[in-house]
Amino acid sequence: MPFALGIVVAATMAGKAMARVQPRIIAGIGSLLAAFSMVMFSRLSVDDSPAAAVLAATGGPTVGEDVSYWGQVFPYLITMAVGMGMVLAGLTPASLHRVAPEDTGVGSGLFNAAQQLGGSVGLAVLSTVSLHFAGQRTEQVIEPITTALPGDPVGVQRALLEATFTEGVTHAFLVGSFLLLIASLIVWTNTRMEPHETGTDETHLG
Template sequence: MPFRILANRTRATSFVVMMLVPAAMFAMFYFLSLFVQNVLGYSPLKTGFAFLPFSFGIVLAATISSKLISRVDPRWLAGIGTALAGSALFGFSRLPYTEAPGNLGVHADYLTDLLPFIVMMSLGMGLTFVPLTLTAVHGVGDRDSGIGSGVLNTMQQIGGALGLATLSTVAVHFSTEKAQSLGAALQAAGSGNGPAPSAAEMDRVRGLVEQVAFTEGATHAFLTGAGMIWLGTLIAVLFLNVKHEELASDGADPVHLAA
């Protein structure tokens, strides 16, 4: 039965894009929450408040998208939404840090380096989910509506799990490389005849190395996620060919005229 649901090209396209989008979005929350707490030093409660704009933005964009869906084809709403989301992840991939021995550290600020892209990501997700959900169940009969919804939710969860696993692998690879290179550079810089650093200074430097290495891995994960979502943009624009007039007629029951 699920294979019959996927046989339609428009629905299959929606399912594929709906798998790519959570793949990057779930990873964004994972890496960004760790960055805000472990690098910026926010408490868990303050971190939760830092993500509140995302909730407001996605509700606003979903409301706008639900009103536009009767006048704009889904491919353009989903295409714009995924393009915005990919741009937000690209913005996260530009988190600033320096690795010079005398100026080692991450120099990101929540208001300038995170908040604008959190809002952009929320708007992109709100614009994306409404048209993809509607096209995923477009043309599905009443008998198969539960299966269609189940396949859609399954694709979201599979995409989120695979995306987090993939981007975590990317992040760990680049974090490990950066930590090793920074450790070697600091060891070479400290191999002179000067006084040996104190234990407190060593702990401080070690903490800065960990922050920079984590940021290096997270930024590469964000960049990879941006590429995944932009791939979804391309797929949506090229293959999500259902018209908004067709979606508007999905809920209309046929009217039988008496002879």
Template sequence: LNRARGGSYVAVGLTGIAIFGVFLFLTYYLQLVKGYSPVASGLAFLPMIACILISSNTSSIVLLPRLGPRALIAAGMLIGGGGMAYLTQLTVTSSYAGSVLPALLAMGVGFGMIFSPAINTATTGVARQDSGVASALVNTMQQVGGSIGTAALSTVALTATATYLAAHHAGQLAPATAAVHGYTIAFTVSAALLGLGALIITLLVPSKSRLEELRNAAPPVDAAPVPSPALADALSSQSGGPSQVRQADRS
């Protein structure tokens, strides 16, 4: 029911769908189509990981206090979606430096702007007894998003591959071309999901100024409960004085 917290969970879930799709289908592309070894494929993802590290630290330390989570998360989704959209132009003969690396760099910057502010927002202002649940739900949303993304995007990609191969079955490169077509369709769906996520975050998460107003107006999460006047009168009449009421409040 908390808009900022709920929006953060939505952002983590949608990004989980997209990022697991990237790892899956881009790995397929590098190994099955371009002939990369497993080690070379893993090394090919390192630029994206480096950008995530730099972007997440910069966004959480420098940009989040100044811009607020809504601007950062929405911008990160748009940047990550742009990287996804760039991957839709992949072909069998595309090069890593010209067609894959720019997309990885953009997605690394975008994902770093999403995860760190979203996790920070999802766990800020939580009562001490609920902090474990709030933190665990972030991981749950990411894992659920990854599971849904892997299953749904695999179905989309395989269906697109089979349809393309049925219509263009001739030629030596037909299987590889059909597989790449399926991958690009999956990238298109992921880019659309990130674009939808940016819209949802813009509508759901409050602005920086509004979020500060809500946090300042909220009572401290560990504040002691104040008894109602009726309860105070009842305790006073039964115990014989305000000192007993204060003792009951402490109890």
């Protein structure tokens, strides 16, 4: 909910700012803000040692239970939402720059299709990265976990999830931040549009 609301508020405010600010500045800053948020998510530190994972699987505190949502997650959830809202607001009018009026429907459709495709491909890439590093972590912790939980396959699976999840998503966040930096570079170097060309009053920013 905070993420969705943050995007809506940021996109609305950024849309109004485009009457004075170039879209590439808005989208460029937004992509950098989103990349920063990803890096900060990757820096969350938890005890995912085999001992802690076994304890969690046998009724103890879950790995990461001591992480403060409001202090360590929520701030960067908001900066991520604001950044993505700025990116969407900045790139939507830029996608129709110099498109003939009779072709705006097609241009808008292509932009939305690219947005959906990019989200799907991005999710697939980050999921693959997460599973790869989680698999590597599994090879490191499976022996001490199975030794600590003999004859308990369900407990072993729970402990493995506790011990490997953080490793996977940490690397996924880092790869995501790298991809956002590449996107930011593309925005800064290839978006050429002045505020008076955005047609802010007529362009749909949703």
